[in-house]
Amino acid sequence: MDIFLQQIVNGLVLGSVYALVALGYTMVYGIMGLINFAHGEVVMIGALVSITVMQIFFAGAPGLSPVLLVLGALVVAIPVCMAIGYTIERVAYRPLRHAPRLAPLITAIGVSIVLQNLAMMIWGRGYISFPAIFPSGSYDIFGARITAVQIAIVVMAVVIMVALLTLVNKTKMGRAMRATAENPSVAGLMGVNINAVISFTFIIGSALAAIAGMMVSANYGIAHYFMGFMLGLKAFTAAVLGGIGNLKGAVLGGLLLGLIESLGAGYIGQLTGGFLGSHYQDVFAFFVLILVLIFKPSGLIGERVSERA
């Protein structure tokens, strides 16, 4: 039983990681109807920048408390990612806003390759380790074990979701965002500065990416220039699973995907009598994506997506 419980906990942690990244995808999609494939790469940059900052602080002042280190890293990583997010939108998407839908998709992939190569040039091809600032011990909850970083990840996913929902539904900027999502031209006529709203969306999404990047690399202890690719694909799957464009859906989709992968990898060997092994873990995510696209293209709690074209 405690093994099953542990698999559930593993799934929830992994799912929260996906959820954190999926929120960024879904926000941009919700406003612009655009899949920002470079989002995974912004997460990667966030992770690498925060590690670099921590290493500098860690070397300079070894006695610094972990909380201060994390805050210090975020103070640098968030603005860097915001700047990158803003630049991506300005350079790769804005000129193509009225182009056919395929065009921004292609520039998105292009941007992600550029960012990967940029990171490779700056940080090299090797794996970079996250400084050992957190205690590596874990807490025991009914026989399942969870570390402090993992608890933080789960909490952050929920907190950020609530914060984003408040932003979108309760603030003036949120109203402008919803108006832009509904119909950009009409929103523009009503006095909404669409360019500012879209830039803002990208900047917020990129700030989330910085936080997600740091939490992911803290959890696994490593980061490298290629990490954004798989993470981005999985998070995209999670967003689609929950219903892309829907913030609650991103979190739900992320958690579900995490649970599916974790339980799948844990039990597939037994269920198929050893025919399929645990290295098929990654396959489950995409198997789920295909099923969702066939049977419920708008996702589990998805919004109507046909309006925007």
Add this chain to the structure above:
Amino acid sequence: MKLRHTGLLIISALVLAACGKGEAPAPKADAPKVTPVAAQAGVIKIGLAAPLTGPQAHIGQDIKNGTQLAIDDANAANIEIGGVKLKFELLAEDDEANPKTATVVAQKLADAKVAGVVGHFNSGASIPASRIYSDAGIPQISPSSTSPTYTNQGYKTTFRLVANDSQQGPAIGNYVVKKLGAKKIAIIDDRTAYGQGLADEVEKTIKAAGGEVVKREFTTDKATDFTAILTTLKGLKPDVIMFGGIDPQAGPMAKQMKSLGINAKFIGGDGWQTPNFIKLAGDAAEGGLASVPGLPKDQMPGGKDFLARFKAKYNVEVELFAPFGYDAVNVFIDAMKRAGSTDPVKFLPEVGKTKINGIIGPIAFDDKGDIKDGPITIFAVKGGKWEPLEIVGGPAK
């Protein structure tokens, strides 16, 4: 064919040189091609191929330094073969640890007519390059590649100075069952040629030695989350978990084992016996065990003196494979001396008959070109550093 022709030219040049300078105009008359060869008869080029840029550059540079030291020693020793005083030159090429670049570099070295090649570092580079050296008839000694495939291709030109994975696997397996006294062992591999191959060998040995492999789990060489498979293993309560793979996976795996509260010992091969593993795993690295072909560098028969000379010359510590690079050059020179020729065609058969005492210990090859009785050392992480624990195998003392 082309090669034999060149060989003949070199021999004839040597003969001519030996006959006396008075006849120098004669070769010019019968074939203009002979002249450049004759002019270089005293210069012997030794090729080196290793990653000299990229994340493994420090390892490649280490091999290069060791090789250069051997070349300098040889030049200082005023070696004469066939009456000609020889000057050795190192031709170092960067294979970027990339199989494709490795073949380009190999061709370049073959075209430069090196007498022998020290390299490559990675099995993935040594294997594709070996075909090119074989076609050119140039002996190749890898200081470090451990994949069994490398010497299993039937080429007469491939040699190596380290024990291969089909020897390393049994060393790990026996250590786990006999020394650690483990009864239940779980094995994970990353499904690469290296990881899977090593894990298969370990599994075979464990079963033969009476241990029980309770579970075989798999991951990939890109994964970072192993909690699902580790949780499954936790339920089976293994005494030892063996991982066939490399450090980017082994590091997080050790970390996740610790946070899941798994108390099993963690053991693997040379793929993660690296400082990087300790960096990635943090304090979870403590107690990790890994095997590496070869003796610990300060326990090599010629180790202490070599380490001191290396440090004096380059002002850096030996990483790992420099002594192997040094010995590889000496294997070539020794074979040339016994053959009385610097022509690969002549001295290649002698490389196979090598019997010398190198820095790394006694060197002799079996009929495939693998080192005979290559020792394997088990290392353990103690106090945040890899410390040699025990030497398995090796020549009988």
